[in-house]
Amino acid sequence: MSVTGRASAPTIQRDAADLVPSSSPAFGTPAHPFRITKPGPDRPKTSVLPILLPVSTLRPVAFRAFTRKHNLTLSSSTLQTLANFVGKNCGSGWREEGLAERVLDEVAKAWKKAGGGVIVEEGKGASVKTILQSLEGNIIGGRVVTGKTSPDGVVISMKGAPSELSTYDSTATAEDKENEESDLSLHPRSWMKIVGAYEMPRLLYNVEKKFFEISKSNPTLFPPPSHKTSLFKERYNLIYQRLLRNEAFQTALSFSETLPLQRSLGPNQSYKLTPIANLLGRSGTSHLLLGLLSISPTGDLSLTDLSGSVCLDLSHARIIPQDGAWFTPGMIVVVDGIYEEEENVRGSTLGGNSGVGGMIGGRFVGVTICGPPCERRDISLGVKSRPDSADFNSGGGFGWVDFLGVGSERAQGPRMRKIEAKCLQSEHPTEASKRLKVAILSEVNLDDSKTIGALKKVFKSYNDLILSERPLAFILIGNFIGKGVADGGGQISSIEYKECFDSLALILSEFPSILRHSTFVFVPGSQDPWASAFSSGASSTIPRDAVPELFTSRVKRAFSTANSESDTPTSAEPAGEAIWTSNPSRLTLFGPVHEITVLRDDISSRFRRSSVIFDCEAPDPATLEPKDVDMGSALDSATLEDLGETPRLPPKSEDLRSAMHSARKLVKTILDQGTMSPFPLSIRPVLWDYSAALHLFPLPTALVLSDSEISSFCITYEGCHVMNPGRLVPENDSNLVRWIEYDVLKNRGKLKEDRF
Structure with a gap:
């Protein structure tokens, strides 16, 4: 019988990538598990033979990648680290195939994304080692592979935590970046962040390198005694470097009137500081x-x-400007005068004539005294004066420093301004601009029945408005009680304090629409727990921690209930929330673009108690002109008409000028000193390791200086808008409620008043 056919061998289904046949197809044994891969566009060659790359050989390539392309400077230690990295990961093809320049370009991009400084080295705002570790996982065959991410997917920011704005993508194209930007939330509250005093980066100014570095020691409430002297040394270094950038101290520039001392200079002369030891x-x-x-x-x-130190004689000194600022021990001042070396001057025996490190003999007779001139925010950061410009001048500055942990001005500023513009264009431009407002209420004493009625009036007035006219955030500033918290001694107990916040939760529950579409920020005062338990509301340490969660559960529950009952939830707008933060604290909007600093302190009375008295005449009130000033109850009828209010009888002109002068004097003193506590530690205790949270360098875009003992005001000084809401319910009018509504885009505050 002839065979017409035979059974075919069973067909083995294999993966298309499997190039190795089965060892025995007749029995259907499985294929070998290994694969043979060939180099190609999808499978780059993985074997790289590491080489020892000299630093001198890599220097020209690094210069092109970092200096010419990205305007960065490499230190010698960083160049050695990069040479070892390139030699290990790129091998012998680093020059012929151009692998080194591509890798160095990615390192430079990652450095700028992480907010690093102009000089690429450890401690300049980012970590070179962290960037190289993240990049090493993306390199195959000396090339950065598309779509492969680093082990953690992000570049570590200067605080040591992953930054959502610094996601690492080494091969992102312009189209990918546009798609990424389109996926971002376009609601302004999504870009709002509260930075507490204990969350800020601890930056120290390096005098030798003239740059800020991250403190290597961990902060503690019980630091060594050396940190106490470092507190004042850091303040002195900050003001000294700021003063030397002033035009009056630049030898190549003509004399400026920013420091109007008694001495007259020629057209090409400048001021020069003399160390006391000299x-x-x-x-x-x-x-x-x-x-x-x-x-x-x-x-x-x-x-x-x-x-060193020298005995100071200010009996004949003149204040510049006349009665324009406070001068108290603990302040850093500029004194022009004559040195007299006498053996019998009191205090000359302290340290003898040892010079450096002690008090020198003699005395310094002051002729004029003034505070160090203030510096605008754009000059400190090295940006142009136009707020809508992202270009930078040739003067440099500290634009690469991330002072708040939200990204530096130079790394994130241009991107955040584009996002801000998109947020304003996403809705109707007029409606979006109206929404960028913050309502500021101060001295909210919840144990007072009048305060409860005032809060209802404020919330009802905003609840009656349409959503586009309501503020993005409400800042409620303490003291939240009129007395300190303790278990006796005439003060209220902890249970009574919690009941005060429970009553606030009941008020907030009446306005669920406001809770769903706003962020509430609570800043404590000196009489809030727990410091007031042992200080009885007197001067306690600063910064102050937030109100403990023990008292805030009912308020949080009110927000949770309001968000769960929302009829029309929107994914674009984040849910409303209540944030308890420290005193002082910062509110940032769109990263480093808008910074609002909030401080609760009766600082004016402390200035009056501890100031130095000079034998000078009081200023002439007629010379004080109200320019760009909103003086609370001391508003004249013309100003009220401009604000759309009903004009009333103007107060006495003397009271108006006196209130304006006191406000200007207070604002100039604080901003010139560059700190929120320019006092000795015996008058105003400060936590030594957290003193950087009190610095006002660079100046914020706005400063809320909540002082309940002076009139309300809104003043702009050197581009920083300073506001004092005063008391929510004034003492002289129990049926009046007063607060400030701050316009973020215009950088202006407006005093609001109503009756209840």
């Missing part, structure tokens, strides 16, 4: 000193800098 042997000569006002052990007023 006064020895120069009796009868005129000098300009920068130092800390302090009280010597003998009770005399002295001036101290990093080189």
Whole structure:
């Protein structure tokens, strides 16, 4: 019988990528598990033979990638690290195939994304080691592979936590970036962040490198004694470097009137500071000193800098400008005068004539005294004066420094301004601009029945408005009770304090629409727990921690209930929330674009109690002109008509000028000193390791200075808008409620008043 056919062998289904046949197809044994891959566009060659790459050989390539393309400078240690990295991951093809330049370009991009400084080295705002570790996982065959991410997917920011704005994508094209930007939330509240005093990066100014570095020590409430002196040394270094950038101290520039001292200079001359230790042997000569006002052990007023101290005689000194600022021990001032070397001057025995490190003999007779001139925010950051411009001047500055942990101005500023513009264009431009407002209420005493009625009036007035006219956020500032919290001694107990917040939760529950579409920020005062339990509301340490969660459960529950009952939930708008933060604290909007600093402190009375008294005449009130000032109850009829209010009888002109002068004097003193606590630690205790949270450098775009003992005001000084809401319910009018509505885009605050 002829065979017409035969059974075919069973067909083995294999993966298309399997190039190895089965070892025995007749029995259907499985294929071998290994694969043979060939180099190609999808499978790059993985074997790289590491080489020892000299630093001198890589230097020209690194110069092109970092300096010419990205305007960055490499330190010698960083260049050595990059040479080892390129030699290990790129091998012998680093030059011929151009692998090194591509890898270095990605390192430079990641450095700028992480907010690093102009000089690429450890401690300049980012970590080179972290960037290289993240990048090493993306390199195959010396090339950065498309779509492969780093182990953690992000570049570590300067605080050590992943930044959502710094997601690493080494091969992102312009189209990918546009798609990524389109997926971002376009609601302004999505870009709002509250930065507490204990969350800020601890930056220290390096005098030698003239840049800010991250503190290597962990903060603690019980630091070593050396941190106490470092507190004042850091303040002095900040003001000293700021002062040297002033035009009056630039030798190549003409004289400026920003520091109007008694001394007259020529067209090509400038001021020069003299260290106190250099006064020895120069009796009868005129000098300009920068130092800390302090009280010597003998009770005399002295001036101290990093080189020594000298007894200060201000009996004939003139204030510049006349009665324009407060001067108290603990402040850093500029004094122009004459040094007199005498053996019998009181205080000369302290340290003898040792010079550096002690009090020198003699005394310094001050002729004029003034505070260090303030510096605008754009100059400190090295940006142009136009707020809508992202270009940078050639003067440099600290634009690469991330002062708040939200991204530096130079790394995130241009991108955040584009996102802000998209947020405003996503809705009707007029409606979006109206929404960018913040309502600020101060001295909200919840144990007072009048405050409860005032809060209902404020919330009802905003609840009656359409959504586009309501504020994005409400800032409620303490003291939330009129007395300190304790278990006796005439103060209210912890249970009574919690009941006060429970009553606030009942009020908020009446306005669920406001809770769903707004962010509430609570800033404590000196009488809120727990510091008031042992200080009875007196001067306690600063910064102050937030109100404990023990008292805030009912308020949080009110927000949760309001968000769950929303009829029309929107994915674009985040849910309303209540945030309890420290005192002081920062509110940022669109990263470094808008920064609002909030401080609750009766600082004006502390200035009056501890200020130095000079033998000078009081200023002429007629010379004080109200420019760009909103003085609370001291508004004239013309200003009220401009604000759309009903004009009333103007107060006495003397009261108006006096209130304006007091407000200007207070604002100039604080901003010139660059700190929110320019006092000795005996008058205003400060937590040594958290003193950086009190610095006002660079100046914020707005400062809420909540002082309940002076009139409400809104003043702009050197581009920083300073607001004082005053008391929510004034003492002289129990049926009046007063607060401030701050316009973020215009950087202006408007005083609001209503009756209940």
